[in-house]
Amino acid sequence: MTRAEVQQITLRRDTADPLPVMESFYTIQGEGTWTGTAAYFVRLAGCDVGCFWCDVKESWAPSEDQYQTSEEIVREAKASGAKRVVITGGEPTIYDLTVLTDALHRAGLIVHIETAGPYPLRGDIDWVCLSPKKFLVPRADLYERVNELKVIIYNDDDFRWAEEHAALCPPHTQLFLQPEWSRRERNYPKVLDYVMAHPHWRLSMQTHKYLDIR
Ligand code: SF4
Numbered sequence: 001m002t003r004a005e006v007q008q009i010t011l012r013r014d015t016a017d018p019l020p021v022m023e024s025f026y027t028i029q030g031e032g033t034w035t036g037t038a039a040y041f042v043r044l045a046g047c048d049v050g051c052f053w054c055d056v057k058e059s060w061a062p063s064e065d066q067y068q069t070s071e072e073i074v075r076e077a078k079a080s081g082a083k084r085v086v087i088t089g090g091e092p093t094i095y096d097l098t099v100l101t102d103a104l105h106r107a108g109l110i111v112h113i114e115t116a117g118p119y120p121l122r123g124d125i126d127w128v129c130l131s132p133k134k135f136l137v138p139r140a141d142l143y144e145r146v147n148e149l150k151v152i153i154y155n156d157d158d159f160r161w162a163e164e165h166a167a168l169c170p171p172h173t174q175l176f177l178q179p180e181w182s183r184r185e186r187n188y189p190k191v192l193d194y195v196m197a198h199p200h201w202r203l204s205m206q207t208h209k210y211l212d213i214r
Helices: 003-012 070-080 098-106 140-145 157-166 181-197 207-211
Strands: 019-028 038-044 084-088 110-115 127-130 148-153 174-179
Touching (some): 019 207, 038 070, 070 098, 148 181
Parallel strands (some): 038 084, 084 110, 110 127, 127 148
16 A cells, blocks of 8 residues: 555544554553563554554554544443553554643543654653654654654664654653564574664663563
8 A cells, every 4th residue: 555545544534532542451551761671552544654664564454344433432442441552553544632631631641742743743641652763754843742763773874763763752761672573593693783883872672572471
């Protein structure tokens, strides 16, 4: 599916409520700062970033039967017993998340987002994890909102890309390098060496994949 086709499908329903939910589930966060922390994931469908190594390509195009109201999403999240909700995708900034994030907060939940940052961040988010992608770069105004930067290392040039983005983020930002899963055997030694030589970075492992959980 081309970028234009994905945009046509997602922008046709660019409303704040309902939103297309590909899947939602309560699990343990496997990556970054909050690794090991219980979290309820809401994976919104719709992404036009186009990473060729994407492991959730089925999230790129939403379908009509996926739309859920914010009320339904919050009710299910609350029923799970979660304290934190991670809005992910797909690319969640395609959508206006104001209605959903306000409803999550009213229910007493803490709201995280995982984004490549190509569109304006609309909504009240407590923790912003930016994972910039070369295929559709983040918006300049997003960097000041970033709490955590997570750069996927696919090839050697991605270390340069990581430093470029770290320089744009606020000083308190948590910095992570994460080997791309399909090349992990090649990339782990490089990332470990890089983190030891540049200790402002930390290693992020996709621990949920090692545990074989979602
Ligand atoms: S931004 Fe995420 S969901 Fe979109 S193509 Fe890249 S890895 Fe896949």
